[in-house]
Amino acid sequence: MQQPVILITGASRGIGAATALLAGEQGYAVCVNYVRNRDAADAVVNAIVAKGGKAMAVAADVAIEGDVIRLFETLDAKLGALTALVNNAGILEQQMRLENMDAARLQRIFMTNVIGSFICAREAVKRMSTALGGKGGGIVNVSSVASRVGGSGEYVDYASSKGAIDTMTIGLAKEVADQGIRVNAVRPGVIYTEIHASGGEAGRVDRVKDAIPMRRGGRAEEVAQAIMWLLSDQASYSTGSFVDVSGGR
Template identity: 70%
Template sequence: MERIVVVTGGSRGIGAATCRLAARRGYAVCVNYRANRDAADRVVADCRELGVRAFPVQADVASEADVVRLFETVDAELGVVTALVNNAGILETQMRVEAMDAARLQRVFAANVTGSFLCCREAVRRMSTRRGGSGGAIVNVSSVAARVGAPGEYVDYAAAKGAIDSLTLGLSKEVAEEGIRVNAVRPGFIYTEIHASGGEPGRVDRVKAGVPMKRGGQPDEVAAAIVWLLSEEASYATGTFIDLAGGR
């Protein structure tokens, strides 16, 4: 059976690295993106050069209608999903909690939490053996921020990723008998464009001295863990986490 992976936020950073590595491992790849079609097309082209089917799908995971359309498009263009990587997420400008308003919180939680729940829902509906599916694997991209809290910068983002940790634990137990494994990675201090969204593009270089390994991580290092968790090599792993934060 062909392995088909949906990677949300697949046009850049960790998501793009995951798409490319999954393609090298023989997966057909859905590259989900929200706004940057050119970046998504570049990732799709890289995947197709490796001899696999790949397809871009625009969808904002914060929108339920978009998530439903995303998976229906994958059904039509690639087939039934067998793997999901919940990677899409956002940061907002660094800020203390006392300065945050409800609109910011709604945006952060919609993109980082609600979107992951909705994508998990659609994947489970297709993968679950209880529903006639053939099983599958889900990897949620959390963050080391869920453990450290990101004080003075992104407590809302950290809280959202804490919710992703709870989703991973709860869903893994809920669907363990239905052929679906659910795991998570917790990256930290990775060189990606997301830091610019928080107003500090060079954040990794600023904080790396406090990392035991004294360096930031690369998207490919996170992608390797994600794709391993999707693979049969991780067939007895569910409800587990891999921290990728240089020992922090």
């Protein structure tokens, strides 16, 4: 029986790295995708291998279609048939109100967060679909509670990109439900990861945590547990669904 194979985009840090480590512990061969930080990606791979797992790192920018195609072809050649995709790669930019955003910023956000996820999902479906000769599989999209609350005053563009991911999750789930593929999403709340520094406020979690019903920020490992549950047989009748990992927010 072939070892299950998982691809996690943006897996060199944060939620992606935590998910890669957990997948390795659960017996998956792990493809750790990254854009620039080779050292961080290699550290994730080495941690998986050190525990007896199988992993590799592949550089690819999900905002570039050619990179995505090469990423999947590399995985095919080196790890075998894809079992699971985690669409985790995502970016945000400096906290800003909408009236100050330019089109270039919006294009960057939507190319990575939305179009990148669509293209990765497309390539996964081509490989997993029982209608196309595959053996089925699972896709988990990493959305955000921002899709529900809107990101006003800070990240309306990021929040809107995650709203698109929510809709894609529902639509794609219905489209491939009879082809052996389940598509679900997690919506993290305020999580302790490096992404907040990209928005110009590394300490954002501590600033807002008292407004969260549980009065704390979340950990990347808590989100990873939800992702891996959605990919497991324990979630075999769940598709087009969402798990909020947000402390009640």
